[in-house]
Amino acid sequence: MNPPVSDVTDLPADGGSHTGLGPDPALDDPGAALPGSARLVVVVGPSGAGKDSLLRLWRASLPAAQRPHLARRSITRPAEQGAQVHEAHEALTPEQFVAQVRADAFALRWQAHGLHYGIRHAELAPLARGQWVLLNGSRAHLPQLRLAAPRARVLLVDAPEALRAARLQARGREPAPAHAARLQRQLPVPAASGPAPDLHIVNDRSLAEAAAQLSAWWQSLHTMASAA
Numbered sequence: 001m002n003p004p005v006s007d008v009t010d011l012p013a014d015g016g017s018h019t020g021l022g023p024d025p026a027l028d029d030p031g032a033a034l035p036g037s038a039r040l041v042v043v044v045g046p047s048g049a050g051k052d053s054l055l056r057l058w059r060a061s062l063p064a065a066q067r068p069h070l071a072r073r074s075i076t077r078p079a080e081q082g083a084q085v086h087e088a089h090e091a092l093t094p095e096q097f098v099a100q101v102r103a104d105a106f107a108l109r110w111q112a113h114g115l116h117y118g119i120r121h122a123e124l125a126p127l128a129r130g131q132w133v134l135l136n137g138s139r140a141h142l143p144q145l146r147l148a149a150p151r152a153r154v155l156l157v158d159a160p161e162a163l164r165a166a167r168l169q170a171r172g173r174e175p176a177p178a179h180a181a182r183l184q185r186q187l188p189v190p191a192a193s194g195p196a197p198d199l200h201i202v203n204d205r206s207l208a209e210a211a212a213q214l215s216a217w218w219q220s221l222h223t224m225a226s227a228a
């Protein structure tokens with residue numbers, strides 16, 4: 001369940017800007033139970049592992065009719081500019097994000113890197129219609145996600161730190177001083193008592209190779225589903 005409006009009135013004044021947002025349990029709620037959660041694939045892993053790139057490349061390789069919905073994230077980060085946009089998220093100011101929380105707009109939400117992330121209910125609505133949904137999620141938020149979506153499949157994407165460092169630098173989305181904190185944010189998957197990820201991809205070669213592993217797993221999921 002999302003917390004009542006009154007629970008978010010004490011948000012820090014910056015509400016989640018890059019300038020420093022402390023932990024705020026009121027913004028890390030477990031979310032409401034999601035119907036069809038077995039068709040939710042949540043991709044987690046450290047910054048620079050290639051989650052977003054992998055999801056996009058692999059999804060684009062599927063015939064249009066077979067493509068799962070890629071849940072658009074709402075983030076308190078300005079929209080990306082330039083020729084290479086890695087993620088077309090909904091850019092919200094911290095104030096706008098808080099207003100959306102108060103309006104119960106999000107099915108899921110979490111904080112990381114001094115930012116707020118939210119997933120609007122509409123982005124997960126395809127699950128209840130029998131469709132698959134992909135979500136670029138958070139390791140830290142997995143326990144809450146599992147409460148809301150107990151049958152969600154979890155895909156861990158990882159890569160060696162040196163490779164991630166080079167990728168963050170090449171991507172250039174954050175200023176260089178922010179890279180160290182991103183690289184050092186090490187979180188176990190699963191959290192202490194949680195189940196193991198359903199698939200672990202080490203994205204240390206080409207993205208196409210990682211996408212091939214994802215394809216093989218995806219096929220096996222569907223083979224199992226049609227045999228059941």
Ligand SMILES: Nc1ncnc2c1ncn2[C@@H]1O[C@H](COP(=O)(O)OP(=O)(O)OP(=O)(O)O)[C@@H](O)[C@H]1O
Pocket residue numbers: 045046047048049050051052053054086167168170171203204205206207208210
């Ligand atoms: N296998 C790969 N080979 C070369 N470059 C890659 C590979 N995978 C990802 N990249 C590049 O690394 C950068 C980071 O990738 P991406 O943004 O997908 O990571 P992410 O895991 O979503 O990171 P974050 O959590 O910080 O958003 C991107 O510029 C992407 O093009």
Ligand SMILES: O=P(O)(O)OC[C@H]1O[C@H](OP(=O)(O)O)[C@H](O)[C@@H]1O
Pocket residue numbers: 044045046047051111112113115117136137138139140141185187
């Ligand atoms: O470290 P953890 O909790 O796994 O994830 C933190 C968040 O950071 C990354 O987003 P981005 O780099 O802001 O796009 C992930 O996608 C996730 O939402």
